[in-house]
Amino acid sequence: MDLHTLRNFLAVAQEGGISAAADVLRISQPALSRQMRDLEKELDTTLFIRGNRSRMTELTAEGMVFQRRAREIVELADRAYAEMHQGDTIEGTVHIAAAQTVAMRTVGRAAGRVRTRHPGITFDLYDGYGPDNTERLANGLADFAILVQPVDMSRFDYLPLPEHDVAGVLMPEDDPLTRYDAISADMLRNLPLFIAKGSAQRHDFAGWLPADAQSAPNIVGTMNLAYNVSCFVKEGCGYALGLAGLVDASEGSGLAFRPLEPPSYTNLCIAWRSGRTLTAASQAFLDELRNVIAQE
Known part of the structure; x- marks a missing residue:
């Protein structure tokens, strides 16, 4: 296994097949197909789900794991080369x-x-x-x-x-909760909530959200990017428990943000x-x- 093979594997995975990848890489399809078979043999696993005429259309579970590691190896190699040739500037x-x-x-x-x-x-x-x-x-x-x-x-x-990021609730600008200056845990009871994945894993709101089953929040989804979940909130799909200042919640934006009470900071x-x-x-x-x- 070498960097050249890893780069070709990543091209096949990205392009969704031998034919398309061979065109991008400007090598013959038989040569690329043989290289991928040799790679699978070396790893003793199947990386691709093959369709008609041995066309590789998607990665197996093992292939997805290997794609992630191959990308990391290639990225690190490229960075090492760049660092060795940066000169005095x-x-x-x-x-x-x-x-x-x-x-x-x-x-x-x-x-x-x-x-x-x-x-x-x-x-x-x-x-x-x-x-x-x-x-x-x-x-x-x-x-x-x-x-x-x-x-x-x-x-x-x-x-x-x-x-220090201020935690609060993102909601539609015409929501009844906007009449409050701050939001308590009781106000969110039974309301559909989105929460950031990182916050969920760190249990950032474990001390703020109710712990009893009857008052437990209704978590309907998780998110990474505030803008994406803001679109859901604006369309009435739920409320987002997150941080201030990440999306436009000014008057006329269609959104409103209210801090938590008691306050919560990161x-x-x-x-x-x-x-x-x-x-x-x-x-x-x-x-x-x-x-x-x-x-x-």
Whole structure:
């Protein structure tokens, strides 16, 4: 198994078949088909569900697992090559994994300032939630991760961020609950709620939401991106228990946001892996972020 084979496998998975992938890769179909069979033999597993004429139309469960790891290996190899050839100029890509949070304003301010000094620095933003971001940071796919506390930080160095996300409820702007300045747990009884996946896994609202079965909230869905769930809320599909400032909830937007009562906040930090030497671009960004935080 080599990088060339992994790249070809990813092309077949993305294009949905040997024929389409061979056209993209500009190699013969028989050669690519043989390479995929050899890969399956080497792994001792079936990666593709084959249709007519051995056309590979979708991945098996094992194929989906291997696709994820193959993508990570190729991405790390590409990053290693880029870092070895960056020269004396401070340039390169800073990879940041982050949940949606208003703290990204501070991160973005530092990014803008460091690019003024070093225009060759670019940024790759990965939108994910807690465990996904932590995994990307641990395996080297992210240089930094914006993490919601509490989380095990034993493997990471970190810098607290000054912002605190305010938790609340997103609702249609004509909803009866908008007449209240804040929302208590009792007000949400039996109402259909969407909750962020990260919050659900961390049990962020365990102390705020009722614990008894009769008063337990009606969780009808989870979400990663605030904009997507805001469309559901606007169409009357439910309410979203989340954070302020992630979508437009101003007058005329079709949405309204009310904070929780009693108040609930999230603490955030930016983390990087302990014992790992940062690239020149990542170090320049971190230095600038420290300056931005010190000035706030």
